[in-house]
Amino acid sequence: MAYADHLRRYFPAVRGVTYLNTAYAGALPEAAASAMQTVYAQACAEGRLEPVHTSRLAVVRQQVREQLAHLFHTSADRIALTMGTAHGLGLVLWGSPLQAGDEVLYAGLGDADALLPLYAFAQRRGVVVRTLSGNLDGEALLAQAGANITPRTRAMICAHVAHQSGRRMPVEALAEVCRARGVLLIVDGAYGAGADPIALEESGIPIYVLDGRRWLCGPFGVGAVVVHPDVWSVLQPAWTGEPALADPSALDAWGSFLLAPDARRFELAWGDPAQWTGWLESLRFLRGQAGWDLVFTRVRGLSGQAMEGLLDLPHVRVLTPRDARAGMLVLEAAGREAAAWAEDARAHGIEVGISPDGRSLRISFGLYNHEDDVERFVKWLEQARA
Missing domain, CATH: 3.90.1150.10 (Aspartate Aminotransferase, domain 1)
Structure with a gap:
């Protein structure tokens, strides 16, 4: 106390x-705000010189991955950094092999950041979305999920914590059901990450999407996707940018390129150094001070x-x-x-x-x-x- x-x-x-109202946005610790101000002051005083800027940013982003790996009991090479839930879920959906007529089950009563990417993707690809009740207890939801998986079901999206009810969903048990039936489980961790412990390595959850601004006390515009190596060959990078390369020189003018050998291959943009520095300090505070x-x-x-x-x-x-x-x-x-x-x-x-x-x-x-x-x-x- x-x-x-x-x-x-x-x-x-x-x-x-x-x-x-942490479910909308967590409070920033002073250390995060101070670190962000320092980054902007430094950029203003020194300019944004490419070698220095890029190298500093790469180090900070890797440190963010390491902090998240500790929190979620996984390894840093499984983490791709994003701009939040909508970006992360869109990255997964558009990189998936889902085709017209395939089915996606959805459970958890999510918000627009989860629903809009799913329904926009389904509309463009001709994928069928079938909704499960987010108000059932754990056993009932598992039974409903098992009963609704058909030969056309390819993926299931479930919230870690349901936005409309605050219910902690049985995502670990759902992972077992999906694995046994050959269905890809995608967990939306927007309202669970940092509020409720989850061990991704032990859970068998192949894809976990998270937002950094809530219980992880990060600024707006930061997030991540944790992708198990078994899925790396299934997902194709849908939106790519320089962070996805194995190194800055792994692209030539004739279109030959080499992607990063880990989950960084799914990353799109470097982002603002102040954002990532601020989030890093928040994660350090939550882990080290608390x-x-x-x-x-x-x-x-x-x-x-x-x-x-x-x-x-x-x-x-x-x-x-x-x-x-x-x-x-x-x-x-x-x-x-x-x-x-x-x-x-x-x-x-x-x-x-x-x-x-x-x-x-x-x-x-x-x-x-x-x-x-x-x-x-x-x-x-x-x-x-x-």
């Missing part, structure tokens, strides 16, 4: 507001405390199951539209989220939250009913 309070001081954004075990413990503990308080409010219905929660709770409060509740919360210094369909409130917790934040939210929700 005392150490958690100490760590909270490194996140200026939570000092003046009760911040319960420790991932503490992060996961705090996030789950706070969500549990909030659930206990909310269940005592007669006008509130919590949609997230207690035994399958992670860092986000989704709830409905009677008497007002969700947007009106959120506006009133903001007027009282409490920042919350709203579900994409506009029907539900969403509260989400980070390392930097405190038990007092939970009590303040529950008390406001109780009093605001009057």
